[in-house]
Amino acid sequence: MNLDADPSLQPFRAEVRSFFATAYPKEILRKMEAGASLTTDEVRRAEMALGEKGWLASAWPAEHGGPGWSIEEQYIFDEELERAGAPTVTPMGVVYVGPVIYTFGSDEQKARWLPGIADGSVGWAQGYSEPEAGSDLASLQFSAVQDGDEYVLSGTKIWTSAAQHADWIFLLTRTSREEKKQLGITFICCPLDQPGVSVKPIISIDGKYHLSQCDFVDVRVPVTNRIGEEGKGWSYSQYLLGNERTSYARIGGKRKQLADIRAIASHIPAGGNRRLIDDSQFASRLSQVEIRVDALEITVLRVLSSVRDGGSPGTEASILKIMATEIAQEITTLFLEAAADHGMRKFNDSVSPEWTGDSGFAAPGVASYFGTRAQSIYGGTNEIQRNIIAKRVLGL
Template sequence: MKLSHSPALQAFRDKIRSYFENDYPQDILAKVASGASLNTAEVRRAEMALGERGWLASAWPEEHGGPGWSIEQQYIFDEELERAGAPTVTPMGVIYVGPVIYTFGNEQQKAQWLPGLRDGSVGWAQGYSEPEAGSDLASLQFSAVRDGDEYVLNGTKIWTSAAQHADWIFLLTRTSREAKKQMGITFICCKLDQPGVTVKPIITIDGKYYLSQCDFVDVRVPVGNRIGEEGKGWSYSQYLLGNERTSYARIGGKRKQMENIRAIASQIPTDGNQRLIDDRFFAGRLSEAETRLDALEITVLRVLTTVRDGGSPGDEASILKIMATDLAQEITTLFLEAAAEQGNRKFADSISPEWTGDAAFAAPGVATYFGTRAQSIYGGTNEIQRNIIAKRVLGL
């Protein structure tokens, strides 16, 4: 895919870039650039701005209300969104559960849930991990017991991203206890404001609220909230996880980070008043990271060419997950080294409203460093991904 060689694709890129520069909410861009977290109203407004253009569900086929973009156009859109510094589209909705609903859901479910997903007016969370079922997700114990036309939900989901902004949550639940633990798992959707649901904040090391613990006590949901067949939830979850692991690449955002690191390293002196960018060891690691980023982009394009018809990336997505998350951690480590002691001091001082300073990049950069430590854990640990590659991709 030589995207830069196509005049039509360049015109498409120009249109998307112009939108983010002129029509997208600029106060949202400014808040994200400052390192501050968006509140729920801002998250909804950011996503509805894309939804008004029909661009939020950028990878959806036209038959389900998507823009009908080619793989190349979807890739350019993601690049430009990240280049502009816009908040990443909350993936739990349009990237994760949306394709599951339009692929495995019935017509009533599509009519109920797809419109709010497409236009950004309804937020979703993902209920997968549990206190005793993280990497070994198939060991989940969250129960859904059939009672007439309802399921009764009991259990705890943890590390739930964006639950504080969500209206709905999709859950992997255990509806039977078969000999094989992957069996007997069912995919169910539930409103988060129902009686018996409690959302508890988990504050992360960077002082932010991304994650929650969600407790369910005798929560009743209609059987009509079940996606697909009872006991087939594991197969639906694997379809979803292929899309999730592909979404980690974020090439445009990583290129912007690398540009920022080069600019900062070109200004910061080392002990001998030499610029950090002239330090051979640091410059070598920076060049290595840029080479890895090029390799990641090529791999993303290869995977995307296999899903032109709207299918799931499959087990090969595990390769992208490892490459993307390892590189994200290396990039933020380089940034932290560029910020050095000044970065740590500014991050600590930034909790005080009196903090001022010329290194405005330091506080959000250190926070990002802390945040990326989790990337090799969530979405299936990188150790688990290596097992998947060995067994399912390489056949070892």
Template sequence: MDLTANPALEPFRAEVRSFFERDFPKDIIEKTARGQSLTTAEVRKSEMALGAKGWLASAWPSEYGGPGWSLEEQYVFDEELERAGVPTVTPMGVIYVGPIIYTFGSDTQKEKWLEGISSGRDGWGQGYSEPESGSDLASLQFSAVREGDEYVLNGTKIWTSAAQHADWIFLLARTSREAKKQEGISFICCEMDRPGVSLHPIITIDGKHVLNSVTFENVRVPVDYRIGEEGKGWTYSQFLLGFERTSYARIGGKRKQLSHIRRLASAEPTGGNTRLIDDEAFAQKLTAADMAVDGLEMTVLRVLSAVKDGGSPGKEASIIKILATETAQQITTLYLDLAAAHGQRKFADSVSPDWTGHTAYAAPGVATYLGTRAQTIYGGTNEIQKNIIAKRVLGL
């Protein structure tokens, strides 16, 4: 897809850009630009602003509450959202569990959950990883024992992103131990405020509260909170993971970061130093990052172009996951290079206050660098993704 060469998309792009510039809450954009975390109320405000426009569930078919956009329109929307500095949509609801519900859920479940997700009213968390079941997710031990018309949930889920903002959580739970480990797993939903559910924050190396562990002690949920058939949760989870791994691409955000880095590196220092952009080694790194984003974008377009009728991106999404996360780390490393070079110039040349103003990016830049170290681990480590590509894509 050559999106830039399609003039038919320009009115749509202008509409999306105008909304973000004029109508989207400016306080949310400003706080995000400062590198500050949003409160739960601010997350809801941000996502309900998109939901009120009908744009939060941007990839959903219109019959389920989405805008029914073409693939090209979805791509333009994502690009403009990130260009405007709008917070990335919390993916657990609209990108992960929403398609599971409208693909495999009952009519009652669709009516119960989809509107709350697409409007931004209800937040969701994802209960997959466990303390002893990370990359080998199929070895999970979290249990759901059926007692009449209820399941009794016991166990701990960990690395649960944004669970502190969630009203609901979807879980992979073992409902049978008689089959091989990929079988006997069911896909179950639960309110976060159910008796017996407790949340424990995990503060990451960048100083932020993004992750959590969530413990379940004899938590009772109705059987009709199970999506699809009992014991088929592994199948549904693989469908979901295709959406998760393509969601890491964030092309627009990466281009915005590179533009910011280029602007900082092009600033004129005092004291006779040359601009960092004129340093050959740094310029080569910046060019390599530009090329990596171009390659990532083309790969995303190829994978998404092959998706038919709302299906999952499938096993090829592992390619995107590797490229997207490694490119994110490549870009954020440039912030460290900038900080190091600017620090040396300030120390060596007693740089004027005007120049020190340029280093305001350093603290949030380093935090971003530290945060991206986790990207090649979560969502299935990149080593696991390479195994998937070797076995399921290349057939080795």
């Protein structure tokens, strides 16, 4: 997929770029540039701005409320969103549960949930990890006991991203105990304002509130909130995780970060009259990461081509997850090193009197560095991904 070579795609790219430049909420872009966290209201406004255009659920087919874009158009949209510095679309609704609902859900469930996901008016969270079942998801203990036409939910979900912004949560629950741990798991949806549900903040190492612990004490939901068949939740979760791990690539965002680092390093001194970009070790590492982003993009396009041809991301998505994680961490490490040099300059301005750049990159750069440390854990640790590749891709 050579996107630059197809002139028919350029008007579409221009339309998307113009939207972010002229119609997207400017205050959201300013807050993102400063590295500040968005409020729930701001998250809603950002996503509903895309929803009003019919662009929020960018990968959905038209029959389910999406724009019906080609793989190439979806890729260009993601590039331009990241190029503009807009917040990444909260994936729990449009990337994760939405496709599960329109693939495995009933007509009533599609009519009930898909419109609010597609227009950005309803937020979702993902209830997978538990205190004793993180990467070993098959060991989950969160229970759902059927009582008449209801399920009674009990247990704890942890490291729940964006729960503070969500209205609903989709859960992997244990409805029976089988010899094989993956069996007996059921996929159930629950409103977060249901009696018996509590959401407790977990402040992460970057000082922000990304994550929550969600406790459920005898929470009742109707059986009609179950997606698909009882006991088939594991297979639905594997379908979802393929989409999740593919979504980590974020090529456009990584290219923007690298361009920012190169611009910063071209102004920040490395000592004496030398700029940081003139430091051979720093320049070499920056170039190596740029090459790795090119390789990641090619791998993403190969995986997306298989989806277009009727396949699914499948286990190959684990390769993308590892590559994207390691590259993201290296990029933010370079940001941190640039920020450290700038911090030294502030204590001794005589070292670099010619520096006139903006120091605003330092705080968001440090926060991003801490934030990306978690990437090798969430969505399935990199160690788990290597096991998947060894067993299911290489057949070892």
